Amino acid sequence: MGFKVEVDYDKCESNAVCMAIAPEIFEVRDDDFLYVLNDTPDDSERPRVQEAVDRCPKQAISIAEL
Amino acid sequence: MAGVRAAQAMRRAGFDGVITVVGDETHTPYDRPPLSKAFLVADDPSTAVRPVVPDLDSLGLEWRRGRSAVSLDAATLAVTLDDGEVLAADGVVLACGATARRLPGTEDLAGVHVLRTLDDAIGLRADLDASPRRVVVIGAGFIGAEVAASCRTRGLDVTVVEALSLPLGRVLPPDLGRWCADLHRAHGTELRLGVGVDGLDADGSGRVHAVRLADGTVIAADVVVVGIGVIPNTQWLDGSGLTIDNGVVCDATTLAAPGIVAAGDVARWRNPLFGESMRLEHWENAVDMGVHAGTRLLAADGDAEEFAPVPWFWSDQYDRKIQLAGRCDAGDSVELIEGTFDDARFVALIGRAERLKGVFGVNRPAVVNRWRQHIADGISWDDALQLSSG
Ligand SMILES: Cc1cc2nc3c(=O)[nH]c(=O)nc-3n(C[C@H](O)[C@H](O)[C@H](O)COP(=O)(O)OP(=O)(O)OC[C@H]3O[C@@H](n4cnc5c(N)ncnc54)[C@H](O)[C@@H]3O)c2cc1C
Numbered sequence: 001m002g003f004k005v006e007v008d009y010d011k012c013e014s015n016a017v018c019m020a021i022a023p024e025i026f027e028v029r030d031d032d033f034l035y036v037l038n039d040t041p042d043d044s045e046r047p048r049v050q051e052a053v054d055r056c057p058k059q060a061i062s063i064a065e066l
Numbered sequence: 067m068a069g070v071r072a073a074q075a076m077r078r079a080g081f082d083g084v085i086t087v088v089g090d091e092t093h094t095p096y097d098r099p100p101l102s103k104a105f106l107v108a109d110d111p112s113t114a115v116r117p118v119v120p121d122l123d124s125l126g127l128e129w130r131r132g133r134s135a136v137s138l139d140a141a142t143l144a145v146t147l148d149d150g151e152v153l154a155a156d157g158v159v160l161a162c163g164a165t166a167r168r169l170p171g172t173e174d175l176a177g178v179h180v181l182r183t184l185d186d187a188i189g190l191r192a193d194l195d196a197s198p199r200r201v202v203v204i205g206a207g208f209i210g211a212e213v214a215a216s217c218r219t220r221g222l223d224v225t226v227v228e229a230l231s232l233p234l235g236r237v238l239p240p241d242l243g244r245w246c247a248d249l250h251r252a253h254g255t256e257l258r259l260g261v262g263v264d265g266l267d268a269d270g271s272g273r274v275h276a277v278r279l280a281d282g283t284v285i286a287a288d289v290v291v292v293g294i295g296v297i298p299n300t301q302w303l304d305g306s307g308l309t310i311d312n313g314v315v316c317d318a319t320t321l322a323a324p325g326i327v328a329a330g331d332v333a334r335w336r337n338p339l340f341g342e343s344m345r346l347e348h349w350e351n352a353v354d355m356g357v358h359a360g361t362r363l364l365a366a367d368g369d370a371e372e373f374a375p376v377p378w379f380w381s382d383q384y385d386r387k388i389q390l391a392g393r394c395d396a397g398d399s400v401e402l403i404e405g406t407f408d409d410a411r412f413v414a415l416i417g418r419a420e421r422l423k424g425v426f427g428v429n430r431p432a433v434v435n436r437w438r439q440h441i442a443d444g445i446s447w448d449d450a451l452q453l454s455s456g
Pocket residue numbers: 067068069088089090091097098099100101102133134135136161162163164181182183209299302329330331332346347348349350352378379380381382
């Protein structure tokens with residue numbers, strides 16, 4: 001079963017915590033916006049995405065099962 | 067906060083025994099950072115309140131909400147509650163946080179607030195909604211600064227009174243403290259630095275109406291917010307057998323005694339990465355240390371890992387997102403590596419004794435993260451400066 005990374009951009013404040021955990025998936029660029037580089041990562045990335053979900057100070061990230 | 071994270075970590079690790087959570091607040095455990103920010107400015111403050119974790123209801127926790135723990139026996143792991151109930155346990159997580167310090171003698175004055183709990187925030191918000199003529203914030207720490215910024219965003223007149231000569235003078239080197247002071251002034255917040263508060267004056271109805279300063283100045287104010295730091299909640303642990311020293315003292319793995327771990331604002335431990343005893347009042351530390359402590363409680367002593375984070379903290383003030391990773395003391399060296407103090411965004415390195423200790427960034431989160439990793443790697447100050455110029 002794969003999963004999809006969803007970000008609620010109304011909540012996200014671009015503090016780049018997620019980027020520190022999984023830079024191949026989350027990137028905060030110089031324009032101060034967060035870009036999800038890969039919203040359907042391999043299942044092996046699940047623990048790191050879960051860590052980003054847990055440590056996002058705004059609870060802006062969620063995992064949707066596909 | 068740290069307590070729920072510990073419980074969540076234990077559940078995820080497969081622990082299916084009973085977990086009882088004792089908390090003296092009656093609300094569903096909520097996140098504190100929005101209380102000084104969105105909660106004070108949003109049209110609907112309830113949008114700023116969220117449970118500490120989204121899956122709170124599915125963790126299978128037994129609650130003792132609105133109840134206080136009044137004593138712990140570290141030898142038997144028995145916790146006694148205020149109504150006499152005694153909880154017997156195989157393990158105890160101490161995540162009892164800290165209490166905001168008040169100005170002695172002002173506890174009963176209407177219009178005088180501290181800001182730690184949701185109830186505090188509800189009370190403050192109601193007073194701000196009543197369009198006060200002036201808000202005085204006592205203490206230019208992070209909470210005071212955020213409250214001042216929120217008040218300015220609402221168009222209220224604000225004065226911040228700080229006994230030290232610069233905001234955050236005990237934590238930040240003078241260059242950074244000056245920058246904080248300028249940020250306030252640029253947004254129309256009045257600053258009274260280097261002067262203490264003598265007392266508060268009340269009107270006939272018991273409501274504050276002025277703040278008297280040590281230099282004789284009197285500032286008219288109908289709302290006063292006291293942000294002069296916190297005291298770790300360890301009083302109830304007197305006589306427990308645990309070592310208390312401005313927090314619950316634990317070892318590098320977060321263990322305070324056999325079967326007892328501590329996490330969050332209340333916990334003091336020796337961070338092996340810095341070789342320094344620390345107690346942090348940071349959201350991320352409550353999350354990470356909570357998880358670590360929960361995991362530690364389930365681990366065999368031989369498998370216990372040390373808790374060795376690079377501390378990380380953010381503060382939103384006006385239109386600036388301030389982030390501080392690592393350690394910072396007033397006497398440290400500061401080196402700007404991106405932008406200037408006049409820019410909307412800049413990054414400064416903090417060093418001492420030939421070592422990179424910290425990084426202070428404004429509106430530069432990704433850069434702060436990169437440097438946080440360098441701090442974890444323990445690079446020297448010279449290498450840091452070289453890296454920043456190359
Ligand atoms: C207004 C505000 C804004 C903040 N903003 C930021 C920010 O922008 N960035 C950041 O990094 N950090 C911020 N923080 C700090 C962060 O919220 C704290 O570090 C975090 O809440 C600490 O979690 P904790 O679990 O250790 O303690 P707490 O969240 O304080 O939880 C401890 C709980 O235990 C209860 N308790 C205590 N003693 C007992 C007892 N004997 N019996 C029963 N219950 C008891 C307390 O009432 C409390 O509910 C902010 C804090 C506040 C107050």
